[in-house]
Amino acid sequence: MIKNSKKSHHYSTGRTTYWKDIALIFLSAFLLVMSFPTFDLSLLSWIALIPLLYALQGKSVYRTFLIGWLCGGIFYIGLIYWIVVVTTTYGKLSYPLGILAMLLLVSYLSLYFGCALAGAQFIEKKTSLKVSICLPFIWVTMEYLRSFLLTGFPWENLGYSQYRSLLLIQCGDITGVYGITFLIVYINTTLYLLLRGITTKIIPYKEITFALFLLIATILYGKVRLTEMKKLTDASTAIKVGLVQANIDQNIKWNLAFRKYAMDIHQALTLKAREENTRLVIWSEASTPFYFQSEPDYQHLIFSIIGESNTYLLLGSPVYDQRDDRWYNFNSAFLLSPHSKMVGRYDKIHLVPYGEYIPLKRFFPFIDKMVAGIGDFHSGEAITLLNLPEASCGVLICYEIIFPDLTRRFVKQGAHFLTNITNDAWFGNTSAPYQHLSMVVFRAIENRRSIARAANTGISALIDATGEIKTSSTLFTETLITGTIAILHLSTFYTTYGDVFAYFSTLFSAIVFLSALIRKSNHEQGRNL
Secondary structure: OHHHHHHHHHHHHHHHHHHHHHHHHHHHHHHHHHHHOOOOOOHHOOOOHHHHHHOOOOOOOHHHHHHHHHHHHHHHHHHHHHHHHHHHHOOOHHHHHHHHHHHHHHHHHHHHHHHHHHHHHHHHHOOOOHHHHHHHHHHHHHHHEEEEHHHOOOOHHHHHOOOHHHHOOOOOOHHHHHHHHHHHHHHHHHHHHHHHHHOOOOOHHHHHHHHHHHHHHHHHHHHHHHHHHHHHHHHHOEEEEEEEEEOOOOOOOHHHHHHHHHHHHHHHHHHHHHHHHOOOOOOOOOOOOOOOHHHHHHHHHHHHHHHHHOEEEEEEEEEEEOOOOEEEEEEEEEEEEOOOOOEEEEEEEOOEEOOEOOOOOOOOOOOOOOOOOOOOOOOOOOOOOOOOOOOOEEEEHHHHOOHHHHHHHHHHOOEEEEEEEOOOOHHOOOHHHHHHHHHHHHHHHOOOOOEEEOOOOOOOOOOOOOEEEEOOOOOOOEEEEEEEOOOOOOOOHHHHOOOHHHHHHHHHHHHHHHHHHHHHHHHHHHHOO
């Protein structure tokens, strides 16, 4: 009876611990989701990992990985649920297959959560490094690896949750978004150690001191840079731009019967922009539902719209080229002058998997390409600037803007301002367009360049070099945004040297992980002697 009673007690305790861990995992995932658009409760990210860290207490490395993977999975389901909308509405998958496609992506992304936490747990067990030291570096490493492995998907890194906290994120011109991620994780781990210390009477004074130092230094740097950039922007030359948001439904975009309807809207909004003396009018990605290069009637119409004033036009259009006896499609941007000339063309370099081409098709044959009307796109081969008389423009098409290194290459090559032309209509009425915009903010700060963003159905916006969203549209509205953007020439540390902070974090993580492996090996050898 006594033994049975003990077994019953252990079973009950085990069940209680299990459900407690599950609750803590869900709480962390919930807080993380709430930190991002459209909830935008960014303060929650500074405490979001604390419940998860409590759930990891006393766990093995393997169980830590599983807990991290589960938490990451719940978080990503809440963050990128819109994948189901994309795959079922425009990819024409059934809902079960659409959900499966999302879960496959979620399962993959969650591996980075699990690896970051398991790596930190392993290092803490085998070395003297606390979780507050190793986890921030490893978390940054995992985010950096996610930015390029398997074509890369750096969607909403932890630091992006702070896109409206201008004082905090100005250090992005040195560290990129990864510096903000590091700070958030370090604050989380320090608060976790403090809460544990209150009960164990071991207060982590060193960690608290360093956390306060980092936070204060980041805010002071932000204050100085905001002041400097305002002075620099006010003293710089500027051009007036107009952003055309035509709000063309994705379901009719490539329907021939609606081609004139789409062009009439673009014409009316462009004429309105011309009346406001804009120097550059920007249409969205693939704004012409045809091949601009082979439609002389529409070419004549477009040139006539801008020809009566001193207005340049940037538009998106598919392109076909013959190379080596083969035909290729490109997702491109054209800059047209008011003198009926094509000034330049940029072909999109970083394509959207399953949106513009189909990788690993033999492994996932049920997932087709989601862009209707055109075959697979071919990747552009070079960074190409589009030049106005006053300045050089770097064009990031849609998804490209979420890649920090690609964006900085445009600036390093000489872009004085950036544009982002996109068609977010296929996201539907979800949080994805807001999430997409939040990442654009960091590209402005990292390179200290103004960004003009034209989106077919929204969100179109003008963002200055401090990352402030000066003006923006609402979703699914036909509208025109006009405003001035500064022409800047300075070069930031980030533009010059790139992701040095992420490189250092990766190197540090590799060194301490190898050190932990060596200690583990030596310990096992000692036991065998």
